Amino acid sequence: MGIWDKFVVLEGLDGSGTTTQLDKLVAHCQENGIPCYRTFEPSDGFIGRACRDVLEKRETAETLTLAQLFAADRREHLKQIRSKLEEGCWVFCDRYLFSSLAYQSLNIDFETVLDLNKDYPAPGSCFYVECSVETSAARRGGRDSVDLYEKEALQRKVAQNYEKAFAAFYPSDTEKSINPSGQLYRIDGESSVEDVFDSIRSILKL
Numbered sequence: 001m002g003i004w005d006k007f008v009v010l011e012g013l014d015g016s017g018t019t020t021q022l023d024k025l026v027a028h029c030q031e032n033g034i035p036c037y038r039t040f041e042p043s044d045g046f047i048g049r050a051c052r053d054v055l056e057k058r059e060t061a062e063t064l065t066l067a068q069l070f071a072a073d074r075r076e077h078l079k080q081i082r083s084k085l086e087e088g089c090w091v092f093c094d095r096y097l098f099s100s101l102a103y104q105s106l107n108i109d110f111e112t113v114l115d116l117n118k119d120y121p122a123p124g125s126c127f128y129v130e131c132s133v134e135t136s137a138a139r140r141g142g143r144d145s146v147d148l149y150e151k152e153a154l155q156r157k158v159a160q161n162y163e164k165a166f167a168a169f170y171p172s173d174t175e176k177s178i179n180p181s182g183q184l185y186r187i188d189g190e191s192s193v194e195d196v197f198d199s200i201r202s203i204l205k206l
Helices: 018-031 046-055 063-086 097-106 110-117 133-140 152-169 193-204
Strands: 007-011 036-040 090-094 125-130 183-188
Touching (some): 007 018, 007 097, 018 036, 018 090, 018 193, 036 063, 046 063, 063 090, 063 110, 097 152, 110 152
Parallel strands (some): 007 090
């Protein structure tokens, strides 16, 4: 097993349930004595906090600057992730570079964002929790705050951009892959929380 094989990323539209599944994976590992580490992007490091300030409208930044901040946060975050992987932990991350490609390219060229992220390692497993824009919007309805990207029209474009991101990293022709490693798994996010979790756990053999 390679060092990145235990690096697991959860992706999906806002409201798709990635954080819920992350929590369930961590709880399952803790209950069964499996070493694991829970994390997310943007990270809680100083660059990640700056990203979140822009997303939550406490600060402003040019769109390219925000994309560069996300990429810089990822570079620092990967040091921490690698360290945990080297200790033998499973690392479960809520969002990764696919989110950058899906969201930052709403306002700047997709290829520009791709160039900022093309050298970062692909995760061992990427789970795309797939649900409709309508379902994700309904699930977001009860939240106390709405960040910069949580608007239904934008989420439709985000879904399209996710497909472009996956095509770049997981093309049918592997010779065209930017970073040929790991697997992409599409999970039915319209299913119950338990069914989604069972699917993920079964694939990871946890």
